[in-house]
Amino acid sequence: MQQMVNVNDLSQTFYTKDGELEVLKDINFSLDEGQILTLLGPSGCGKSTILNILTKLLNPTSGDVTINGKIGYMFQKDHLLEWRNIMDNITLGLEIQKSKTEQNILQIEKLLKTYGLWEFRNMYPKELSGGMRQRVALIRTLSVNPDILLLDEPFSALDYQTRLLVSDDVYKIIKNENKSAILVTHDISEAISMSDKVVVLSKIPATVKNTYDIDLRKNEDLTPLQTRKVPGFQKYFDILWKELDSYETK
Known part of the structure; x- marks a missing residue:
């Protein structure tokens, strides 16, 4: 299986009038062909910064990014x-x-x-x-x-019911059109139901806390909404909740 994106020791520091602000620190992850990978983390942890680096809107302070294919970017708002x-x-x-x-x-x-x-x-x-x-x-x-879709919290402006329905639509389109995708969200259920892999980020300076392979579909053609009803869904939710909650309680 071809590797579509490889991020190696990615770091990003912004220089402001108040001094240096380290946003990303030694980020590592990879996206394989046909996968949907989610970057999951608290608001303001630098998830969108990673997407901006992948699209070359930003140059990283250090680290390497390898992209095999053409990128399409879908923003939070439809514009x-x-x-x-x-x-x-x-x-x-x-x-x-x-x-x-x-x-x-x-x-x-x-x-x-x-x-x-x-x-x-x-x-x-x-x-x-x-x-x-x-x-x-x-x-x-x-x-x-x-070849690669970057989705920056594309459902955040929708009400809850519409969000569930549209996530099903978007998932089907990505899979039917044989695209690889990176989704940014801070919604745990959305991350689990949409993804093949979840990369958990910490608060800034963001590091990769853990990476989880999501194995709920087991070769079944399940939509995200259907996946939320699979027995193993709650196990993943509890694990990821503890990951995010640990940042809030530190």
Whole structure:
């Protein structure tokens, strides 16, 4: 199995008027082809900083990052342009890359039809629910055909019920399209239900406390919502809860 991302001894220090702020310290993890890996940690621990380094928006202070493939980045907010319809929002990345070809448009149309958005293609973002907007945002990310998806708390703006439904949608799309993904969250249940692997980060300066392989599906085609009902789910939850709680009580 090909290794899509390898992070080796990654450290990041920011220099402010008040002095040095060490955010990341000797971070190590890897993402294999077809995996969904979650970076789990308390708010403000540097999870989004890691994603910014992977996309080269930031240069690390030290350490090495190896990426085998093209990256697509899905942010917390959908950032859909209200004056463009759904199809035009999705093709924006292709326009920027000057690759709005007939073949790429056909691929987008296929995605819209497959994931229940075709009939909404001429509507505008304000006419869609929050969950549908997030599906549009994911298809926009997929439109440039990335190999690796970076998902920065993509469900955080949604209400709880919608969050559960959209996480199922996003999981199915990632798996159906054979993508590898790194998800950032501080929600333990979300991390367990979505992931093949969970990397637990400490408070800043963030270090990797532990890495857990999540083995709940056992080759069954279970959605995240279904996975939450598997007997072993609570065991993982208790383990990860103790990991995060230990940071709060120190």
